[in-house]
Amino acid sequence: MSSSPVPTIELTADLRLREVDEPHSLVAHFGPDEALRLDVGVDLAPFTIAYQTYGQLNGAKSNAVLICHALTGDQHVANVHPVTGKDGWWETMVGPGKPIDTERYFIICANVIGGCMGTTGPASLHPATGRPWGLDLPMITIRDMVRAQAMLIDRLGIDQLFAVVGGSMGGMQVLQWAALFPERVFAAMPIATAARHSSQNIAFHEVGRQAVMADPEWRQGRYFDHSIRPHKGLAVARMAAHITYLSDEALHRKFGRKLQDRAAPTFSFDADFQIESYLRHQGSSFVERFDANSYLYLTRAMDYFDLAADYGGVLANAFKGTRTRFCVISFTSDWLFATSESRAIVHALNAGGASVSFVEVETDKGHDAFLLDEPELFDCSRGFLDSAARARGLV
Amino acid sequence: MSTRVDLLLISQMVAAGTRVLDVGCGDGELLRLLAETRQVDARGMELSQRGVNDCVAKGLSVIQGDADTDLIDYPTDGFDYVILSQTIQATRHPRKVLEQMLRIGRHAIVSFPNFGHWNIRWQLATRGRMPVTKNLSYSWYDTPNIHFCTLRDFVALTQELNASIERAVALDANGAPVRVNAPWSFWNLFGEQAVFLLKRRD
Numbered sequence: 229m230s231s232s233p234v235p236t237i238e239l240t241a242d243l244r245l246r247e248v249d250e251p252h253s254l255v256a257h258f259g260p261d262e263a264l265r266l267d268v269g270v271d272l273a274p275f276t277i278a279y280q281t282y283g284q285l286n287g288a289k290s291n292a293v294l295i296c297h298a299l300t301g302d303q304h305v306a307n308v309h310p311v312t313g314k315d316g317w318w319e320t321m322v323g324p325g326k327p328i329d330t331e332r333y334f335i336i337c338a339n340v341i342g343g344c345m346g347t348t349g350p351a352s353l354h355p356a357t358g359r360p361w362g363l364d365l366p367m368i369t370i371r372d373m374v375r376a377q378a379m380l381i382d383r384l385g386i387d388q389l390f391a392v393v394g395g396s397m398g399g400m401q402v403l404q405w406a407a408l409f410p411e412r413v414f415a416a417m418p419i420a421t422a423a424r425h426s427s428q429n430i431a432f433h434e435v436g437r438q439a440v441m442a443d444p445e446w447r448q449g450r451y452f453d454h455s456i457r458p459h460k461g462l463a464v465a466r467m468a469a470h471i472t473y474l475s476d477e478a479l480h481r482k483f484g485r486k487l488q489d490r491a492a493p494t495f496s497f498d499a500d501f502q503i504e505s506y507l508r509h510q511g512s513s514f515v516e517r518f519d520a521n522s523y524l525y526l527t528r529a530m531d532y533f534d535l536a537a538d539y540g541g542v543l544a545n546a547f548k549g550t551r552t553r554f555c556v557i558s559f560t561s562d563w564l565f566a567t568s569e570s571r572a573i574v575h576a577l578n579a580g581g582a583s584v585s586f587v588e589v590e591t592d593k594g595h596d597a598f599l600l601d602e603p604e605l606f607d608c609s610r611g612f613l614d615s616a617a618r619a620r621g622l623v
Numbered sequence: 624m625s626t627r628v629d630l631l632l633i634s635q636m637v638a639a640g641t642r643v644l645d646v647g648c649g650d651g652e653l654l655r656l657l658a659e660t661r662q663v664d665a666r667g668m669e670l671s672q673r674g675v676n677d678c679v680a681k682g683l684s685v686i687q688g689d690a691d692t693d694l695i696d697y698p699t700d701g702f703d704y705v706i707l708s709q710t711i712q713a714t715r716h717p718r719k720v721l722e723q724m725l726r727i728g729r730h731a732i733v734s735f736p737n738f739g740h741w742n743i744r745w746q747l748a749t750r751g752r753m754p755v756t757k758n759l760s761y762s763w764y765d766t767p768n769i770h771f772c773t774l775r776d777f778v779a780l781t782q783e784l785n786a787s788i789e790r791a792v793a794l795d796a797n798g799a800p801v802r803v804n805a806p807w808s809f810w811n812l813f814g815e816q817a818v819f820l821l822k823r824r825d
Contacts, residue, residue, distance in 0.1 A: 581697075585683070585684050611683075615682025
């Protein structure tokens with residue numbers, strides 16, 4: 229947990245750039261005649277989707293599970309990450325014999341549009357200029373991400389996904405999938421998410437964006453022209469965001485007021501407290517693998533998400549007549565995407581007569597709980613997916 | 624563990640292949656029975672989150688909710704049957720709950736303990752204390768059962784709500800059905816619990 233090893237940042241940042249252009253994963257290229265029509269009214273073409281798959285697609289192509297990643301996640305769900313060398317971000321949930329069983333299902337996870345791990349985003353090269361898009365990339369929405377994923381699913385020859393699963397921003401995509409393509413989603417599992425980004429959530433995101441933009445090295449988003457990166461701003465954004473992913477209780481249990489490698493306070497602005505050291509580490513390791521402009525685009529996409537607004541202000545209308553079966557999951561100590569947000573989704577689904585299960589998992593681990601070892605999350609996911617698989621005729 | 628007699632009775636009242644909502648589904652025993660024996664699209668609502676999570680882990684479609692406040696969120700005619708087993712006496716507004724059930728489903732199935740049973744009358748008459756029986760083992764001060772009724776009381780409520788009784792079965796203390804051709808007064812004395820299949824009159 230030592231803080232800011234500056235030279236390593238430069239080294240791995242080069243690696244990150246390579247992931248933008250030559251990702252360590254599968255890629256699907258969409259040509260000039262296969263444009264993605266963005267919500268802002270612009271056609272994005274050509275563009276690229278970087279994705280990973282696990283398991284085998286069956287003959288009937290009926291066992292595909294799409295996993296939608298969260299804000300700072302990527303397609304590396306269940307393999308060693310090419311930049312950080314760490315395990316995939318959801319190996320607790322995805323793998324042989326795990327709730328999302330790679331021996332039963334064909335699992336797909338694509339880096340979202342606007343991301344920085346190989347799918348077209350602000351760090352990707354603009355086809356006309358040969359320079360990175362930067363802020364010239366049109367604004368991206370959650371619906372754009374889902375439309376792009378649907379194009380990938382088409383490319384893979386899959387009509388209907390057995391399940392679409394995701395937490396946080398991934399959960400927003402799950403809801404958007406179910407609303408936009410109800411016939412293509414047999415089962416949906418939105419986890420620790422909301423049908424709209426709240427005012428408080430937008431506020432936290434704005435703090436993060438302002439931190440990036442206040443870094444003089446951001447250079448109005450053209451930092452790549454100067455071979456620099458706004459590390460400090462992005463690290464501060466990550467530090468602030470990271471606090472929102474944890475609960476007060478968990479922070480207190482883990483760190484309390486404990487001091488970092490010292491017996492007494494130094495009466496300085498050093499990282500005296502363990503929590504400070506921890507956050508600095510979170511910030512500095514994040515900038516090794518993430519593009520600052522991408523962070524701006526993706527947080528903005530979440531802010532603009534308001535599913536009910538697209539359906540006359542009535543969320544139930546988004547799911548009218550749906551035959552998709554839902555399992556909504558929230559966590560007691562998640563104050564960023566509180567249980568009340570999940571309950572609103574459940575009410576809307578109920579009002580539409582949809583098949584819905586709703587689980588609130590008791591934990592003190594906050595929003596991050598969906599990524600952690602939570603046996604109740606796994607039991608419920610397994611129960612829901614197994615029963616859906618029986619209904620779908622997947623034995 | 625053998626299946627509760629009242630649950631078996633309820634499952635026999637449900638037509639195969641229909642849509643069923645079980646209000647207060649507990650650990651999901653009835654939902655599972657219905658799904659396995661009647662091939663219904665079975666959904667549940669349960670007050671305790673513990674019970675809900677257990678049900679979902681078993682693959683049942685269940686959400687957390689309170690019969691008194693959350694039935695209002697369900698669409699009219701969303702289900703063929705709405706079931707309330709051994710729960711109506713624990714609701715704050717039994718009449719409103721039954722009204723909601725008959726709005727959401729064309730049929731409602733209600734099972735409840737009969738407070739008119741001879742043993743209960745006997746205890747109250749001879750001891751002058753609130754009755755405590757094998758199946759109603761709570762003391763008056765800690766019971767969740769705040770709205771007891773007799774079998775006759777329930778029949779009166781169905782008339783007020785303009786619901787028709789399609790079937791009614793009373794079970795004696797051993798869980799055996801009371802003779803069907805017996806008069807109401809007999810049922811009300813010897814039925815320890817009752818199961819009613821109601822239908823909304825349009």
